[in-house]
Amino acid sequence: MADPFTVLGAVATGAQLITTIIQLYNFIQEAQGLRTDAPLLYWKLRIEKIRLVSWGHYCARGAGGFDDFLIEAGLYEDVCGILQQMKDLLMDTDRLSSKYGVVRHEVVQALANPGDVSTARQYSKTKHSLAAKFQWAFNDKAKFKTLLADLKDFNDGLYSLLRLNEYSAVDLVSQSQALRVSDSITSVQHIKNACLEQEETGGAKVPRIANSNHQLLLGVENKILRLEQNQQVVAPAGTVVAPIRQYSMLRPASQVSEYLKTSPSSVRTLATFNDAAPDVVARPVSVMLEWKDFEPTSIYLRLISNRVENLARLLAPECSKPFDFHVLDCLGYFEDLERHRYGILFALPPSAQPILPFTLQDLLSRALTGILPPLDDRFRMAESIARSVIRLHDCGWVHAALRSSNVLFFHRREGNQSSSPQSLILNHPYITGFTYSRPSDPTESTLEYSQLHNSSDHDLYRHPAIQRSNMARYGPSSRMEHVRYQQRHDLFSLGVILLEIGLWEQIIQCWKKKYTPEAFLQKLLNVYVPALGHKVGTVYRDVVLELLAGDGSSTIPKQVGQAADSADTRAIKEQELKQEETEPLNLEDESISTADDDDDSIMSPWASLVAKLADCRA
Numbered sequence: 001m002a003d004p005f006t007v008l009g010a011v012a013t014g015a016q017l018i019t020t021i022i023q024l025y026n027f028i029q030e031a032q033g034l035r036t037d038a039p040l041l042y043w044k045l046r047i048e049k050i051r052l053v054s055w056g057h058y059c060a061r062g063a064g065g066f067d068d069f070l071i072e073a074g075l076y077e078d079v080c081g082i083l084q085q086m087k088d089l090l091m092d093t094d095r096l097s098s099k100y101g102v103v104r105h106e107v108v109q110a111l112a113n114p115g116d117v118s119t120a121r122q123y124s125k126t127k128h129s130l131a132a133k134f135q136w137a138f139n140d141k142a143k144f145k146t147l148l149a150d151l152k153d154f155n156d157g158l159y160s161l162l163r164l165n166e167y168s169a170v171d172l173v174s175q176s177q178a179l180r181v182s183d184s185i186t187s188v189q190h191i192k193n194a195c196l197e198q199e200e201t202g203g204a205k206v207p208r209i210a211n212s213n214h215q216l217l218l219g220v221e222n223k224i225l226r227l228e229q230n231q232q233v234v235a236p237a238g239t240v241v242a243p244i245r246q247y248s249m250l251r252p253a254s255q256v257s258e259y260l261k262t263s264p265s266s267v268r269t270l271a272t273f274n275d276a277a278p279d280v281v282a283r284p285v286s287v288m289l290e291w292k293d294f295e296p297t298s299i300y301l302r303l304i305s306n307r308v309e310n311l312a313r314l315l316a317p318e319c320s321k322p323f324d325f326h327v328l329d330c331l332g333y334f335e336d337l338e339r340h341r342y343g344i345l346f347a348l349p350p351s352a353q354p355i356l357p358f359t360l361q362d363l364l365s366r367a368l369t370g371i372l373p374p375l376d377d378r379f380r381m382a383e384s385i386a387r388s389v390i391r392l393h394d395c396g397w398v399h400a401a402l403r404s405s406n407v408l409f410f411h412r413r414e415g416n417q418s419s420s421p422q423s424l425i426l427n428h429p430y431i432t433g434f435t436y437s438r439p440s441d442p443t444e445s446t447l448e449y450s451q452l453h454n455s456s457d458h459d460l461y462r463h464p465a466i467q468r469s470n471m472a473r474y475g476p477s478s479r480m481e482h483v484r485y486q487q488r489h490d491l492f493s494l495g496v497i498l499l500e501i502g503l504w505e506q507i508i509q510c511w512k513k514k515y516t517p518e519a520f521l522q523k524l525l526n527v528y529v530p531a532l533g534h535k536v537g538t539v540y541r542d543v544v545l546e547l548l549a550g551d552g553s554s555t556i557p558k559q560v561g562q563a564a565d566s567a568d569t570r571a572i573k574e575q576e577l578k579q580e581e582t583e584p585l586n587l588e589d590e591s592i593s594t595a596d597d598d599d600d601s602i603m604s605p606w607a608s609l610v611a612k613l614a615d616c617r618a
Helices: 014-029 039-059 065-072 076-091 093-098 105-112 118-125 141-160 164-180 185-201 207-230 301-314 360-364 375-394 464-474 487-503 517-536 538-549 567-582 605-615
Strands: 102-104 136-138 269-273 285-293 330-336 341-347 407-409
Touching: 014 039, 014 065, 014 076, 039 065, 039 141, 039 164, 039 185, 039 605, 065 076, 076 093, 076 141, 093 102, 164 185, 164 207, 164 375, 164 605, 185 207, 207 301, 207 375, 269 341, 301 330, 301 341, 360 407, 360 487, 375 487, 375 517, 375 605, 464 517, 487 517, 487 538, 487 605, 517 538, 538 605
Parallel strands: none
Antiparallel strands: 102 136, 269 285, 285 341, 330 341
16 A cells, blocks of 8 residues: 555645545544544544545446546546645654644653653654554544534535536435444444434534435434344244334234235235224325235244334334335234235335336236336436345345335325326336345354245246246255345345346247246346447446446356356356355445444445446436
C-alpha cells in the first residue's frame, strides 16, 4: 500500500487523494481506546468512512475511473478542493492532538513514564515510519466529537454535489454497507444510537441528508429485530401447533372471512379481516391472503412456525421500513388446520382498490394486458424491485422465491373505479411471495421446496446449482451434494426478472424443453442478455449480466460463452458447489459476513451493482 506522504509529495490526483484519506481514516479508527472506551464515537467514525468510500466507489464506476468522472461532470476542482482539506485535517498531527483529542500512542506511553524518555527518543528516530507516525490513542470524547462533526460536514459537501438520482444510489450503497459490516446486536445498537443522536440534535442541515439518516435508522431497527429473533430458542418438535407467545402475530381463524376456503395454496385471494375484540364494533378490512403449507408431522414444524412468526413481525406495520423497501404490511397469520397451511394476511396499499392486483407475469403477457410501459417506467420498475431485494437482504433474510409472479401491481383508487390494466400503479411494485423466506444465517437452511417443485416455470428463476440440488433432493438419487440457498441465489432470480423487464417478455418464451439448467443459462447469457444492449442500453445489460453470471465484482466467470454441457464445465461446477458448503462465508456470499469486519473499503458488491440502475435513462 502506498505511503500517503510519498503519494502526496507532488500534486495528487483526485483518486490519490481519496485513497490516502481512506487510509488515514483507518489509522484514526484504530486509535487505542476508541472502540472500547467510546464505541458510539467509533461507529460514528466508521459510518462517515463508509459514506466516503461509497461516494468514491460510485464516482469510480465508469470505464474512465474516478478522475475522468469528475472531469466530465465539471466537478474535479470542487471535489479535489474538499478532499485536499480533508487530507490536510487528517495529516495535521498537532491539530488532531490539540483540537480533536487523538494523540500519538508513543507520547502517551512517555507521559505515563515521565522518568523514562526512551520511548519519546525512539519515536523521534522513527518519525518517518508510517506505522509509527500513525499509532494513535484516543483520550478526549468532547474533542473527538468535533472531529466527527468536521468529517461529516466534508462528506455532506461531497454528497451535495450529486444529482438526486445519484445521491439516492450512493445512499443505498452506504446504508447497505453499514448494515453489512455490523452483525452483533451491540454494534447495530451503536449505529442506532448514532442515528438517534443525529435526529435529536438536528445534525443534518440538508433535508435529503436528514432523510438518509432516518432511512438508515429504519434499516437498523429491522436488523435488530432479526438479530433478536436469532437469539430465541425454538422448543423441540413434539406438538402440532407452536404455542401462542405474548404479542404473537398468530390470529384466530374466526377473524378471517369471505374467502374461498378450498382455494389452492398457490392462489392468492382477497379476504375480510376483523382484528377487533369480540365485544368491540369495528369495521373489517380487505386483505390479501397468501398460503404456506406445512406437514403436521414434520420434525421441523416448530421451526417453520417460528419463521412465519418472525417474518410476520418483520413485515408488520409496527416495524417501520425504509421508503424503498416495497413490501405489504403483514397484519398477522392464522392456521387452517383442516388443510394444513398458514394463511398470511397482508394489508392492501392505502391508494389501492380492494381488488386482486396484477403480477409482473400478467403484465408481460401483452396478449392479456396490451401494456408496453415507456422505457423510463421500466427502468424505475426494475430499480424499485432491485432496491426492495437489497433491503430484504440488509435485514438478514433471503426471499428464496423471487419470480415475476411474486411482483405485484395494484389498481389505483380513483373516482371511477376500474380493474383495467390502465389503472395499475406501475411505478410502485411490491415484492411478495415470502412463503419460503428465511434468515440468511449459516445456521439456517431451507426446509421446504416450492409447492410446485416440479414446475419448470419456477425453476427458470432458480440458479442451475439450486435446480440440480433440488433434483437430487426430490428426484432420482444423485451424487450431487445439497447446495445451501444464499442471498446471491436471490440475486440470480432478480437478474432473470430484470431480463424479463428489459425484453418485456416472459422468461418462459426463451425456454425450450430440451435445455438443461446449465444450457438454458448459457442461452440467456449468449443470446438474450446481449440483446438488451440495443433495447435498454449497456448499463442495464451489464447489470443483468453480472446478476446472472458474476459475483458482484464485475468479473464474469470464464464459463460464460463456453459450452455448458462439457465434462470439464460440469466438474468445475461440482467442485465449486462442494467448496460452497465447506468454505466460510465471505463478503460476496452473504450480507452478514463475519461480525464487525473492519475493512469498509470492500463494498457491498450487489448494492453497488443495483445502484448502477439509477444511471439508466431513456
